[in-house]
Amino acid sequence: MTELKQNFSREFVEFNDPSNPHQVYRCDLTWLTSHWNCIWGRGCQGIQKGYPQYGCCANGAHFSDKDDERRVAKHVENLTPETWEHYKAGHKRWIEKDEEGARKTRIFNEGCIFLNSDDFPGGAGCALHHEAARRGVTIAKTKPDVCWQLPMRRDYEWIELPDGVQKLRITIEEYQRSGWGPGGHDLHWYCSSNTDAHTAADPVYIGEAAVLIEMMGRKAYAVLKEHCDARLEIINAARAVAKRTGDAKEVRKVMLTLSSHPATEANL
Numbered sequence: 001m002t003e004l005k006q007n008f009s010r011e012f013v014e015f016n017d018p019s020n021p022h023q024v025y026r027c028d029l030t031w032l033t034s035h036w037n038c039i040w041g042r043g044c045q046g047i048q049k050g051y052p053q054y055g056c057c058a059n060g061a062h063f064s065d066k067d068d069e070r071r072v073a074k075h076v077e078n079l080t081p082e083t084w085e086h087y088k089a090g091h092k093r094w095i096e097k098d099e100e101g102a103r104k105t106r107i108f109n110e111g112c113i114f115l116n117s118d119d120f121p122g123g124a125g126c127a128l129h130h131e132a133a134r135r136g137v138t139i140a141k142t143k144p145d146v147c148w149q150l151p152m153r154r155d156y157e158w159i160e161l162p163d164g165v166q167k168l169r170i171t172i173e174e175y176q177r178s179g180w181g182p183g184g185h186d187l188h189w190y191c192s193s194n195t196d197a198h199t200a201a202d203p204v205y206i207g208e209a210a211v212l213i214e215m216m217g218r219k220a221y222a223v224l225k226e227h228c229d230a231r232l233e234i235i236n237a238a239r240a241v242a243k244r245t246g247d248a249k250e251v252r253k254v255m256l257t258l259s260s261h262p263a264t265e266a267n268l
Contacts (some may be wrong), residue, residue, distance in 0.1 A: 003194040004262050006176050011259040013227045017170075018219040024159075025220055028173035033228050033235070034261035036151070036192060037200035037207055040125070044197075045189035048110070056191075057112040057126065060105040061144040062098070068145045069095070069103060075131055075142040083134070084127040085116040105144065140214040151175040151192040152208065154215050172215060198263040203232065235260060239268075 010030040017023035038044075040055040048058035063069040076094060081087040090113040096106040106113040114127045123130045132142040139148045153175035160166050174192050177184045184190075191197040200207050205228040213221045241247065 002196075002263075002266065003190060004266070006178065006193060008262055009259040010173075011231075012173075013224075014169075015220075015223050015227075017217075018223060019217050022166075023168045023170060025216060025224070026169055026171045027224055027227075028171075029228060029231055030259045030261050031174035031192075032172075032205040032212075032224070033203045033232050034264040035198045035200040035202070035267070036204055036261075036263070037197060039191065039197050039199070044191065047187040047189060049188040051110060053118055053124075054111045054115060055125075056150060057115045057147075058110065060096070060107050060112045061147050062102055062104040064145040072128070072142070072144055075128060075135075078131060078135075079127055083122045083130060084114065085120045085122065086113050089113070138210055138214060140211065148211065149175070149215065152211060152215065153179055170216070172212070193261075193263045195263045195266045198261070198267055203228065 010028055012026055013029055014024060014026045017025055041053075044052060044055050046052040046054045046058060047056050048054055051058055063072070076091070079087060079091070084090070086108055089108055090106060094106050094113050095103055097103055112126070116122060116124055116127055116130075118124045126143065126147070128142045128147075129139055132139045135142070151174060153171075153173050155171045155173075157169045157171070158166055159169045176192060177187060177190045180187065205212060205225060209221070209225075212224065216224070
């Protein structure tokens with residue numbers, strides 16, 4: 001198990017949003033073409049020492065805005081004692097405030113109030129995650145934004161072009177350990193750059209397609225997919241050359257140029 005440091009080169013692509021002329025996307029191709037996948041229950045050590053079964057749910061979830069909180073609240077109303085282990089403790093009080101007054105899901109028994117234990121008959125893990133499956137909707141409909149997006153990160157920034165035109169730049173990238181702020185360095189374990197979690201059969205942009213489509217829309221995702229497909233085609237061609245000729249030096253030049261994710265490369 002190796003968590004690699006974050007000080008490696010990355011390749012980003014920037015393109016106009018085909019659905020909105022006032023927006024531009026900036027996407028981390030190094031992350032999106034990596035082979036990360038969630039390994040909760042399959043080797044995840046959890047962000048809190050001694051509680052691997054809590055995964056990244058130990059600290060509760062902050063809401064991105066009021067709309068996020070209202071959306072989640074509608075689905076909390078559908079939970080029952082059969083689907084939510086902490087229903088009795090939480091159905092009337094599942095929100096709390098942190099030290100700075102920001103609203104978030106309540107901590108109960110050292111974890112998020114919605115976290116069912118391993119032996120709960122209604123299903124282990126997030127009760128809101130299971131609710132999505134029961135309703136036949138994506139987890140983006142039932143869970144707080146930060147929960148369904150992790151470890152994807154979406155940031156917004158207004159930029160001014162040289163001609164004075166302003167556009168909203170939306171960045172989609174890896175939610176690194178540092179993304180949690182100063183407290184991120186104290187997390188017991190973190191997955192996004194851990195070699196144990198870079199074992200997926202498909203790259204992130206394919207395996208997490210539903211999440212990306214929810215974050216950026218189908219048309220923008222289609223453009224992103226074209227860039228990712230082309231990038232992987234070049235990477236795979238370079239690997240084929242290295243395998244055929246044994247010229248590892250040449251393929252390394254390609255990998256450095258394309259900034260392939262080292263946690264994925266470590267498993268090849």
